[in-house]
Amino acid sequence: MVVLDPAHGGTDLGARGTEGIRESEVVLQFAAQVRKALEAQGFQVVQTREGNENPSFDDRSARANAQRGAVFISLHVASTGLAGTARVYTMPDLPTANDGSGLIVWDRAQAPFTSLSHKLGDLVQAELARRFKGSPNGAQVAPVRQLRTTAAPAIAVEISSVSVADRATLDRMIPGVADAIARAVTAFKPTYVVPMIAPAAPGVRP
Amino acid sequence: MNTRWQIWLAGGLLAAVIAAALYFPALRHQVDKAKQLTQKTAEQARRELLPPAPVSSGEPRVKAKMFWGTREQDGKLNPVTVELPLSSDPALRAKQVLNTLLAGPVDPESRTLPPDAALLAFYLLPDGTAVADFSEAIGTSIPSGIQSEQLAVDSIARTLEANIPQAQRLKILIHGQEADTLAGHLDLTQTFPVNMKMLSLAVPATEPQPAMNPTSPAEKP
Numbered sequence: 236m237v238v239l240d241p242a243h244g245g246t247d248l249g250a251r252g253t254e255g256i257r258e259s260e261v262v263l264q265f266a267a268q269v270r271k272a273l274e275a276q277g278f279q280v281v282q283t284r285e286g287n288e289n290p291s292f293d294d295r296s297a298r299a300n301a302q303r304g305a306v307f308i309s310l311h312v313a314s315t316g317l318a319g320t321a322r323v324y325t326m327p328d329l330p331t332a333n334d335g336s337g338l339i340v341w342d343r344a345q346a347p348f349t350s351l352s353h354k355l356g357d358l359v360q361a362e363l364a365r366r367f368k369g370s371p372n373g374a375q376v377a378p379v380r381q382l383r384t385t386a387a388p389a390i391a392v393e394i395s396s397v398s399v400a401d402r403a404t405l406d407r408m409i410p411g412v413a414d415a416i417a418r419a420v421t422a423f424k425p426t427y428v429v430p431m432i433a434p435a436a437p438g439v440r441p
Numbered sequence: 442m443n444t445r446w447q448i449w450l451a452g453g454l455l456a457a458v459i460a461a462a463l464y465f466p467a468l469r470h471q472v473d474k475a476k477q478l479t480q481k482t483a484e485q486a487r488r489e490l491l492p493p494a495p496v497s498s499g500e501p502r503v504k505a506k507m508f509w510g511t512r513e514q515d516g517k518l519n520p521v522t523v524e525l526p527l528s529s530d531p532a533l534r535a536k537q538v539l540n541t542l543l544a545g546p547v548d549p550e551s552r553t554l555p556p557d558a559a560l561l562a563f564y565l566l567p568d569g570t571a572v573a574d575f576s577e578a579i580g581t582s583i584p585s586g587i588q589s590e591q592l593a594v595d596s597i598a599r600t601l602e603a604n605i606p607q608a609q610r611l612k613i614l615i616h617g618q619e620a621d622t623l624a625g626h627l628d629l630t631q632t633f634p635v636n637m638k639m640l641s642l643a644v645p646a647t648e649p650q651p652a653m654n655p656t657s658p659a660e661k662p
Binding site for chain 2: 324
């Protein structure tokens with residue numbers, strides 16, 4: 236299953252451009268096309284929001300955390316950056332998240348998945364770099380809040396930007412972004428093995 | 442009650458509903474405005490209580506390295522060497538360089554922090570944690586996005602690394618409080634590494650390693 240997360244929503248409009256472009260609206264359009272491309276590849280897709288609501292970070296993470304073997308992709312449009320480029324971010328390595336019971340600590344739920352997230356991030360970024368000149372070749376590391384509580388391979392894709400002079404510039408990117416994500420997730424699938432969370436040895440503090 | 446009174450009563454109720462519908466949005470606007478004013482007033486009061494930014498005209502002028510952005514907005518930092526009168530006290534020196542960072546470069550396009558943001562307080566803890574407390578504008582006026590927020594934090598961390606060797610990690614507070622994120626994206630609940638060399642000496646190998654990547658937003662190796 237792939238969990239698509241169109242960022243922001245509700246009263247949180249996200250990045251806002253001078254031409255009236257709102258991130259919270261644009262990401263919904265991106266999500267719809269990414270969903271179609273993933274479903275065409277045979278993936279089951281759910282979204283953290285499908286309308287103009289704003290679930291909390293934890294509620295968004297919960298959509299992926301409730302599944303085994305899910306992949307989480309958060310979609311963003313930046314205020315800045317070179318127009319027509321796209322970047323992928325993954326969470327930096329976190330301290331081991333094991334409370335001794337074998338359960339994952341919610342606040343560091345991403346910890347066991349960071350290497351898988353880096354792998355997925357690199358695959359998506361490579362596909363994006365092929366389609367959007369000026370995009371980085373590899374995923375970048377940034378402590379994105381949404382990713383920290385997600386117990387699944389998790390990436391944030393950020394498109395530049397709401398500052399484009401014409402909304403059509405962003406719209407033209409949608410098919411390329413959708414195809415890049417669908418191809419990368421397909422390539423990632425055979426390598427995805429859900430990590431085992433071993434209980435900590437008695438007396439060892441997590 | 443006769444029909445005439447019933448009509449008058451219904452008319453009165455309708456008029457009251459219309460008046461309320463017109464009045465409530467205006468009242469809500471006034472309440473929101475008053476709330477903002479209260480917030481600003483609280484922050485203003487705090488600024489007034491804090492000691493003024495250190496003036497160091499008597500200090501020797503030394504070369505300081507500031508990390509601002511680039512005009513191209515490519516998410517990269519550009520080190521700029523400036524000559525400043527800097528204190529030898531690390532906490533005072535940190536305030537001086539961070540205030541210079543906030544004041545911005547010659548080219549406003551290369552700013553990494555909002556021009557209306559202010560450093561409210563700065564503490565250097567004995568374990569090397571640098572606590573920088575900024576006004577709310579650092580979160581509300583910064584361009585929203587992962588790249589811009591990461592660039593802002595990196596510019597602070599790299600500027601501290603270059604000028605305050607005692608600082609090992611950075612904790613950012615907003616208006617004296619821990620914030621969940623800077624402006625909706627970057628996680629502020631944890632610390633950011635400043636001086637990795639010092640950190641690797643200070644933290645035993647068996648302890649959990651710091652959460653943040655020192656080279657971000659650069660690409661992973």
